[in-house]
Amino acid sequence: MSVVFKDTVKAKEFYKAFWTDLINELGSQIDISLLFIVKDPDFMMYIDSNGIKIDDEIGDAKADIQFTLSVDTAHQFWLKELSLPKALATRRVRTKGSLPKVMKLLPLLKPAYARYREYCEKYNLPQKI
Amino acid sequence: MDYLDISLQLSEDDIAIKNAAHEFAEEIMRPAAKALDEMSAEDGVAKKSPLWPFLKKSYELGYHRILLPEAYGGLSLSPLQLNLVLEEWGWGSMGLGVLLGVAAFPFFAIALTGDDELIEKYVIPFCECTDGSIRGCWCGTEPEHGSDILYFDDFFKNPKIKGNVQARLKGDSWIINGQKSAWVSGGTIATHGLTFLQVDPSKGMAGGGVCVVPLDKGVSRGKPLEKIGQRDLNQSEVFFDDTKIPANHMITEPDYYPEMVDLILGAANAAMSALATGVARAAFEEALVYARERVQGGVPITKHTSVRQRLFDMFAKVEACRALSRAVFNFNFNVSPPVTEYSIAAKTRCTQTCFEVTHEAIQILGGNGLAREYLVEKIFRDARASLVEDGLNEMLAAAGGLTITETYPRKSSDIY
CATH class of the missing domain: 2.40.110.10 (Butyryl-CoA Dehydrogenase, subunit A, domain 2)
Incomplete structure (x- = not known):
């Protein structure tokens, strides 16, 4: 049971808003597609430079990198409470997609950490787990 | 010597990267490796050693940054491209291939952390280095x-x-x-x-x-x-x-820590399998070239059935090594964390096979195979070391055995 999100609707709304904003900022810098398979609560989110698709909207879209993780793990990652190496080594985040592409993504995400905290405040989410 | 690549998936970029790495292995690695092999270990790191121009050239060409992301100045090679380059390095010299690989190791680990301060302080200067001074x-x-x-x-x-x-x-x-x-x-x-x-x-x-x-x-x-x-x-x-x-x-x-060691081992053992494939291929090629020229009983020894059989066995072993190494590399550099027992399987199998192929090469060259004048003498010794380095094969097998007794068969849903 997630300690951050009590229901799926709120989790989807939060992450869709967060990523939409990020994609608008990054523009063409995001030249790869991402699929998040999120657990507890369960939903899927597909992201590319064109925008966000959730669950059934995704259809047959193939992503360059697929991440499988719980929503609480995602929260900890964005709050910088959990490093990527630790998340990967302990299998809290599992990825499918070339490691160089995963590593290429990391520097692009730098501006997102601060914004994530702003979103947490806006949505009244805990900033520590 | 070039070889027929039976993968139909190689792009023009992949082939260009492979060809460039082969040229580097032939023209830069092999001469430096031969000279260093003949020196004392102490002279090998002395000021006038050929090691230094080798490192400078390697860095100028950017081979020290093949593992690192483009955003920090790395080359961001795909898993397949990394495997192709490592096989060529092994073909040129396993020892120098390992040296170039470990030269990037601390910087690769830092890049994974995403820590801005450490990246700025270490990774970017390493990627910018063109004289081999950061190792x-x-x-x-x-x-x-x-x-x-x-x-x-x-x-x-x-x-x-x-x-x-x-x-x-x-x-x-x-x-x-x-x-x-x-x-x-x-x-x-x-x-x-x-x-x-x-x-x-x-x-x-x-x-x-x-x-x-x-x-x-x-x-x-x-x-x-x-x-x-x-x-x-x-x-x-x-x-x-x-x-x-x-x-x-x-x-x-x-x-x-144990999980991190496992992750690093998964990457390192996969890399060793590609290097070992290159060594095995080098030994096979040396034996083939020699056998085509060597005359015994009035004919080149390739006319003898026994030699043909042995050359074919070597050829088949090299192909099997490449198939295993590439498959594991492709899988374990496309999922995180890697499934380490597969990397262990590739490392132990490819290094053992590479040792067998270099042994066979000496048998085909006969007395000449024991002489320093011929490359197989060196690569046989290099192959022997590979059974010990990056984990003694027997210990790796025990570690892999522990894993498979507990986890086999793995489900893809548990991996990614």
């Missing part, structure tokens, strides 16, 4: 610990077993003391070490940490090791004497 090594092996640090059986958590290098936190710094043993690849000349050490002795070897240590202060080295093979790969002890590093240089602490 990493992997400080893993210890006088009382070798392949056992890769094997997470019950003894791994025994607090009575002490690490030979330990770190303790003092204020905002870690203080490191102890000794790494003589098999630290690149240790003689490295400027930075990705160092495995003991942080919490109460947890035994499981209480380890991984840190990045600049090797300029509070560090001394032993003499370069004289050894049977991979003599072009300098190795030495590294001694830490109250060596001080800032707290953020400890990139892994005991809470996930």
Whole structure:
């Protein structure tokens, strides 16, 4: 049971808003597609430079990198409470997609950490787990 | 010698990268490796050694940054491209291939952390380096610990077993003391070490940490090791004497040290399998070229059935190595964390096969195979070393055996 999100609707709304904003900022810098398979609560989110698709909207879209993780793990990652190496080594985040592409993504995400905290405040989410 | 690549998936870029790496292996690696092999270990790292122009050329061409992301100045090669390059390096020289690989090791580990300060301080200067003056090594092996640090059986958590290098936190710094043993690849000349050490002795070897240590202060080295093979790969002890590093240089602490070791082993063993494939291919090619020219009984020895059979066996083994190595590489560099038992399978199988193929090459060359004049004499010795380095094959098999007895068959849904 997630300690951050009590229901799926709120989790989807939060992450869709967060990523939409990020994609608008990054523009063409995001030249790869991402699929998040999120657990507890369960939903899927597909992201590319064109925008966000959730669950059934995704259809047959193939992503360059697929991440499988719980929503609480995602929260900890964005709050910088959990490093990527630790998340990967302990299998809290599992990825499918070339490691160089995963590593290429990391520097692009730098501006997102601060914004994530702003979103947490806006949505009244805990900033520590 | 080029070979028919039976993969139909190679792009024009892949082929260009492979060809460039082959040219590098033939024109830069092999001459340097031959010269270093014939020198004493000490002369091999002396000022006038051919090692230095080799490193400079390698860095100029960007081969030190193949593992690193483009955003930091790396080449961001795909898993397949990495495998292609590593096979060519193995073909050129396994020892120098390992040296170039470990040169990037601390910087690759830092890049994974995403820590801005460390990336700015270490990774970007490493990627910008074109003269070989910034060089990493992997400080893993210890006088009382070798392949056992890769094997997470019950003894791994025994607090009575002490690490030979330990770190303790003092204020905002870690203080490191102890000794790494003589098999630290690149240790003689490295400027930075990705160092495995003991942080919490109460947890035994499981209480380890991984840190990045600049090797300029509070560090001394032993003499370069004289050894049977991979003599072009300098190795030495590294001694830490109250060596001080800032707290953020400890990139892994005991809470996930065993998992991190497993992750690093998964990547390193996969790389070893590609290098070993290159060595095996080099031995096969040398034997084939020799057999086509060598006349016995009035005909080239390729006319003899026994020689044909043996050459075919070598050819088939090289192809099998490449197939296994590429498949594992492609899988384990496309999922995180890697499935380490597959990397272990590739490392142990490819190095064992490479040893067998180099042995066969000597048999085909006969007495000439024992002479320094012929390349197979060197690569046989190099292949022998590969059975021990990056984990003794028997110990790796025991570690892999422990994993498969507990987890086989894995489900893809548990992996990604």
